[in-house]
Amino acid sequence: MSTSEESVTSGHRNVSAIVRTRATSRDARRSDAAVRPLMVTTMLLADAVCLVLATLGAYAARQLLLGRTGDLSEHVLDAAGIIALGWLVAIILFSGYDTRLVPAGTELFSNVLHASLAAAGIVGAVVYLLDIELSRAFFVALFVIGPPLLLLDRLLIRRGLNTLRNRGRLRTPVLAVGSLAHVDGIARTIDRETWLGYDVVGAVTPHTGAAGAAEESGLGIPVLGAEHDLLRIVDEVRPRVLLFTAGATASAEEFRRTAWRLEGLDVQVIVVPALSEIAADRVRMRPVAGLPLVHMDLPRARQALRWTKRAFDIAASTLLLLVLAPMLGLIALCIRIREGKEVVFRQQRVGRDGETFELLKFRSMITDAEAEQVELTERAVQDRGNAVMFKMRRDPRITRTGRFLRRYSLDELPQLLNVLRGDMSLVGPRPALPRESAAYDDDARRRLSVRPGITGLWQVSGRSDLAWEETVRLDLYYVDNWSFLRDLQILLRTVRAVLASSGAY
Secondary structure, eight states: OOHHHHHHHHHHHHHHHHHHHHHHHHHHHHHHHHHHHHHHHHHHHHHHHHHHHHHHHHHHHHHHHHOOOTTHHHHHHHHHHHHHHHHHHHHHHTTTTOGGGSSSSSHHHHHHHHHHHHHHHHHHHHHHHTTOOOOHHHHHHHHHHHHHHHHHHHHHHHHHHHHHHHTTOSOEEEEEESOHHHHHHHHHHHHHOGGGOEEEEEEEESSOOOTTOOSBOTTOOBEEEEGGGHHHHHHHHOOSEEEEOTTSSSSHHHHHHHHHHHTTSSOEEEEOOSOOSOOGGGEEEEEETTEEEEEEOOOOTTGGGSHHHHHHHHHHHHHHHHHTHHHHHHHHHHHHHHHOSOSEEEEEEEOGGGOEEEEEEEOOBOTTHHHHHHHHHHTTOOOEEOSSSEEOTTOTTBOHHHHHHHHTTGGGTTHHHHHHHTSOEEESSOOBOHHHHTTOOHHHHGGGGSOOEEEOTTTTTTGGGSOHHHHHHHHHHHHHTOOHHHHHHHHHHHHHHHHHTTTOO
16 A cells, blocks of 8 residues: 555544544533533622621621621621622632632632632721721621631532532543553543543544554544644544643644644643652642743652651550540450450551561451452452452451441451551551562552551542552552641541441452
8 A cells, every 4th residue: 555545544534533523522512611601600609699698697796796786787788798899809810710720629719718818908908098987896707707608619619510520411522632652641540530521532643644553542542633633633623622741742842833823722721741640739830931840849658657647646546545445345345245256356467668567457257267268269259359459249258247347447446556556557558468469569569668557548549449550559649649638638538438338348
């Protein structure tokens, strides 16, 4: 086949892919375009309601704390409308209604807080300069009650939007530009984080079509053409977002020229650097001399071993052991009476730096459970867990008492003693069995660079329902991005996960 014939064949393939993609992209774009003004309207109405509630609350607080004043109502009515209008204008000026910030991040909340501070300062100055009669107690109460209500309505709107996106609504079509390996990497993350609302509808590669060129990526994303045809493809597919992966263009100058050509189109541009699994607090972007320099903090495995984390573990585990002592005694008594077996189960686990320790748990299985696991593994009856970790939804080795304990993770409570001894931490990667750690590759072995935890990202993100690759990804994310605040967040999420008993077998 000649070069011209190859080009024609490749062109036919691309046109066919574009036709298949166009309808999906058009429908999704209409849905996304319709939701933006609706979301702004919803936020405006919600803010108006919050400000009315804040005004009523401030008025009631002033009257209750300092006694009733006859002319306060008149002054509030005169000032409340002007204050609310100025407050809403401040939120607009501080990008508090930017729909791009709604799905994730803290920028939307900080914008609302900054707008509230600006509104308070401006209102205070105007009241003082114009000598307007307005109760100082009412003014303070208004700007104490108002901001939390505004933040709460943003949080509820975010939760509602992300819930709809998780259910397949309000999706945004995305056209990815870059090598197929990078496109697939981004697509995996987008598919996993469905709340982002992105759907990768096609890919544009940096290279021209040639004999044997792929018609789709490894994940089945259709290749719509080469980068030199980008403008035509964007015009035909009409994606809402154009996502450039690492190495999408040959040089910075070429990318700038591409941006020039896109200037007149209604499309958002997102550039994804060759970084992944990095928390926002480890990355800062500082434009210098026209270069968007991304400053990245190094991984934080060493920080997770600091004395502050260890001191918190000792204090918290001691307090929990004291508070939960009656429950621990009751559980031990139930196991002794109902099962008539040894109350505490001891098992060798692999801890920090590959050192083994004796992990403590309330016994929830029959005596020869480990021997039976070998038989169950050989019979391939495992229906949960993964190739490294053995899990079953209805494990026949679990006792009746053990099933209840495992449902609410009560069998893990003796591990507070492991935390007190220094074998474990309250938060960290799951403690591995020796046979599991023997199967680790180099990446998975990094989990052993910190103390294992009673709970962690793995436990609050699906537990036994997760694939092994996802388990490793979550644990490595925790190790590399450790922070004390993240530990506290995981502990709070653990309470919800335990009560929901999701993924616990």
